[in-house]
Amino acid sequence: MAQMFQMDLPVSASAGVPLTGLAMIIGLDQVLERFRTSLNVTGDLVGCVILDRFLPAEPSRDAEREHEQWLEQTRQAEPVDTVIE
DSSP states (O other), X not given: OHHHHHHTHHHHHHTTOOHHHHHHHHHHHHHHHHHHHHHHHHHXXXXXXXXXXXXXXXXXXXXXXXXXXXXXXXXXXXXXXXXXX
């Protein structure tokens, strides 16, 4: 985000925006960006912990059998012709 402000520096200066105010915005944005990043990483970690707690590490035998039955049913279904144009 700060790079966007740095690229717009000549345009902002020609429009009459004070450079000291722009420098404060750039500095504040870098601090806020660090908070946004840490919040994003924390959310990702919480999601990983929840998935780790509620999903089994390995599928059960019943789940494997159900999946194999589903695969057999889909293989036995009539094939659908696909037209690629």
